[in-house]
Amino acid sequence: MKSAANRPAHPGDGDPRLGDASPQASGGAPEEHPESLGEQTVAFRAIRDDDVVSVEDDESVQDDERDESVQDDEQDESVQDDEASPAAPGEDGDAAAPGGGDDVAAHAGNPGDEGDEAESSDEEPSDDDAAPELSIRPAAADDGDSDDGDGDAGSPGRDDEAPELSIRPVESGEPGEEDSGAGESSGSGEAELSDDDAPADGDANPELSIRPADSGEDGSGAADDDASSGEDADPAEDDEDEDGFWPTAAASDGTRVRETPVPDEVSEALTNALAALRASVTGLSFGLDLPGVEEARRAQAEILTQLDDYVIPRIHMSTAPALIVVAGSTGAGKSTLLNTLANARVSATGVRRPTTATPVLACHPDDYEWFAKGDLLGGLERLEAPSHKTGTDGLVLVSTERLPQSVALLDTPDIDSVVETHHEIAHRMLDAADLWIFVTTAARYADAPAWRLLRLAKERGARLAIVLSRVPPKSREVVTKHFVRMLTEYGLGEVERFVINESKVTDGMLPDHEVTELRLWLAELSVDDQRRTQAVQSTLTGVLDSFRTRVPALARHLEAQVAFRAELRRDVDTAYAAAMVEIEEAAGNGSLLRGEVLARWQDFTGSGDLMRTLHLRRPGRFAGKASHQGPERLSALKTALRTALESVIVSAAQRASEEVVARWLNRPGAGETLAATPGLGRPSEDFVRRAGRTVAAWQEHIVQLIRTEGVTKRTVARLVSFDVESLALIFAIGLLGYGTTEVEAAGKGALPQRLLHALLGAESLRNIAAKARSDLRARIGMLFDDETSRYIHALDSAGIPDEAAATRLYQATYNLEVAR
């Protein structure tokens, strides 16, 4: 009855979802779970908007929503239990009718369409032909159960596409990926209930209607762990919340859950999604030493190894021998335990801490080939005996008759000794484990590292058994009680526990009677395929679930890196923009014309050279030739001007570079290492030279401008010619603000300006001035671009990920959810 009570919640969930996707249907959405709607929207909006939503995408949205809503269900369960069975079908019907009606109206009355997701039908109005994927699912349903829920939703079009069935059944048959609807109805196995389901689901989500069909085909037991644990009431909650104390779960599931056949073929979608996830995780690089970057790098490596070592192989072979990883503190007796269980000295024991450096995998001879072939933990070299040389990528493989079939034990290095590589190996092994056996001792059970591991198990949703070993017999009761209390407080009270007394170790083995219980447990696991499968699936599900948070966490860090890089970039730009402003100001307000320039100018004018630049145009005399009277004063003025402008630029660049470094140092993390790059705190080596060249080039440019554009007023030109060089210089002096400050006190307007004005005319003067100014700006801009590129280079050499990487990660996570 539990499943029946639960089921109505589904359509209830389905409707808000539909409402979310297509506004028309929202009218029919029951208000039972507003909060779940909110969560879903938050969680998946961003991606959905970006993507072209394929049918599968949408499905996964719903899948995921379903997962989340399951928890809502659980919370609201008591309420629902009361009213669910009577109320729900009615509600479903209500919801279905208006929703369907709207859709029909919108899409030229294709009954099949309305069953489909609103979005997909939006995109492809003629679903029958256009959306093959859509129709595949119904077809699968058809196949399984030709006239059940499908009859309702099914359109003629679907039957046409029945040949494509073959794709879906694989997935639907595969446990762990399946939608909860299936498990539910199959669990109940009641035809009428699934009938009820079907129309409702058909309205909200066509896949749902398929699932019952599939499961109908497979039989009532086809529900996978996910479905059963996710959907069914109490045991399911245990699974979710307490990392699956599987005996309990098995007890409740056992009656209803039939063994899932190992899929001979694996859902391509899932494999592809995992491959995509792997690819997008592989490419990441966290170049900037932001706080937390180490964790991110580690997390990235962990995810990669786990994908390679465990998830991808495990997806492919589902329930093949379960790998039980024995993990725990150094000196806890992991190797001794393994030896005892294997009844052979397969793993070294001793008083030296840490003892085990290379993991040892012990399995039944029948399974030996399988492990030797090595899909699981494929990255590790298979060894005959432990060797000290292999470092972190070896795995000793031994077979023993004493271990039951289908269950392999893996002895790992410690998690808390001084040898840190051991921790990494141990965690890598745990990442590949189907079940964890956590070994601790009476002296250690309160150690912080031990509890960190337990927390990890809890977070990952791994199946866990705890062995408390080396317990002095006389204090067994006290210690056990205390430990259990601690576990219970931690929410792990239900986990399977074994207690082993401290006893004499002979030849690396305990007396066999100490491990009888454990051996029985293993045997049971070996014999009971269903229990084993369930445990394996539960862990796999937990791992896949964990990607939901772990991968986005990576992505978030990546985004932080990208944002941080942008900030650093902005610091550079800001500093140099400020320098630019400073220069322009200095170049405009006359403050440039101080010191030597002023003196030279006075020299130039006062000595009469200024006047000498003007020649009366006389017949027979070569007009416009360079002044010979005082080239030394002219060039001195020119040099002084260049020096002044150059030092303004150099000084501004110096300040800017200091500013950048100071800003970067103020930023926590990456700034420091980057600012430590030598030479960033000052302008580049040849900056002074380049600045000088730039200014000189600008001066040349002015001469050119004067020469080409400085057409003398005709009235003037008849009378006077001028020396271009000198005039360009006078022009530059005027341009740089002569007379705008205290430099020139004379009230009648600045001398150079008036002279130029008289010679060139206002129009021409303005033109040239504008051009010269923008040219100066452009030249300094280029100079600064070279400077800033040093910082950009420093940033880039740290290896900064492209900005799309985070999106790819989100998308990969999303696609994985879709594929599940």
Add this chain to the structure above:
Amino acid sequence: MTTVGIGTPQTRQGLGSRLAALTRIVELGPGRVDPKLLTESGQLLLRAGDRLKLSSDHTVVALAGGTGSGKSSLFNSISGLDLSPTGVRRPTTARTHACVWGLEGAGPLLDWLQIQWRHRFARASALDKGESRLHGLILLDLPDHDSIRALTDTEADRLIQVADLVVWVLDPQKYADASTHRRYVTELAGHDTVTVFVLNQADRLAPEELAECVTDLDDLLRREGVENPVIVTTSAVTGKGVDNLKVVLADTVARRRAAIQRLEADLDRLTRRLGKIMPDDDAPPPPAAIDDARRIGLTDALCDAVGVPAVGEAMENVYGVRSVEWVGWPYARWAKKLRPDPLSSLRLGDLKDEIRGLTGGSVSAQPAEVDNAIQALADGLTTGMHEAWQNGVRDAARSRSAQLPQVLSEELTEVAPSLDRVPAWWRLLLVWQYLLVLLFVAGLVWVGTALAYGVFEIGTLPESLEMFGDAASLPWVGLMMASVLGLGVLTAVAARNVVVLGAANERERLEREMRRRIGSVAEGMVIEPVERELARYNEFYGAMRSVRG
């Protein structure tokens, strides 16, 4: 195995002066040294001051270790009483217990250690036979540092940092735990003299296993940088080896040096870290003061920023040009005026007056060039310095650079030559020249009359003017006129030369004066702050050397 290594032959005096040097470092360090390290230095100073003030007759020995290693059992075993509760539940001890041999004077020390009253126990040592050798021992039984409880409790951590002697209680199961080694043993490598390792629960191992275990532990500790690990094997349960430990403790207590050794070890460690971020081996022998070459370099650069040579040259040239108007040969001037003027054709006639009106007299400094001059000085001084100090020197040099251009301008304007001044002798010469012109004109008139009356005899002159009509005077008059002209030219040339010479002298004087003023401004506004910073730098590294001992 039972002796604590002999401490460095340093006296308490040595520690005192090193601590004083560290105090200097803490004072001088801010802004130059990593603040975290400075904070730690400050804490060490505080702790050292406290500890040295408190009883030097007592030695604080802390039993530290992971949960379940048997610290409390060992504590009880050493004290011979069941003072600290032991148990099988983990973690057992949550508060530090203290046992004092010889209570007098220990109170303030225990207060400082923040041991609760109810966890203090005393052994009236004199009454215990055989225990008098432990007189002065304060034995602490710490809580563990590695259990989940310790995550939120730093008591063990705190006491491990302040105890005079730390006894690490290890056991065969946990002796290689990362929580002990990574966090403490490796960190406190170099504290050999004030660290003892006890491998407890020896009774759990067979003798050969125990030997293997000890060897392994010894290797591990040596790998971690503990040079001479003192390892004692004990069994708190059977009492085996506890006496050995007591001997070690008694030895330490009797020498009463553990407190100082501990502080020295802490100081050494801190010094090493300081030395790592502030290496002074490769630091150049820091310039005590700014040498003359650099001063001159700075003054030169500032002179360039002001344009001293240019000002001088301009003055010289403008004087030269302008003097022509006063002391030049008038005829040349008049001839020049006859030439057509381009400006007049541009209707810019007043421009000339304006140019003439360029009075000069305002000398100003180019801010950017001043900046660069200071930068160059700082760069030259700080080559090879630590970056923090480079920045320090640079900032010191720049400390007043914002006002510098202004101050320079004001200072120099006082001495700046005004280009339009006219010396009195110019006027005199002008008068003289005009006098000559007058003479010439008079000569002309004379010649005219002589020609008219003497040669052409157009009439007779009055008697009084007869001599002007005398033709015979003509050669003389002509000679006089030529002389007058010649005198004019000569005067002009001579005056010109005098002007030029004078201007050159004036220029030299001016430049000297300006340099002097610039030099004194630079001294006050740049050199002085820089030298202060350099002194600070020297003092810092001096302190670094003396803190190293």
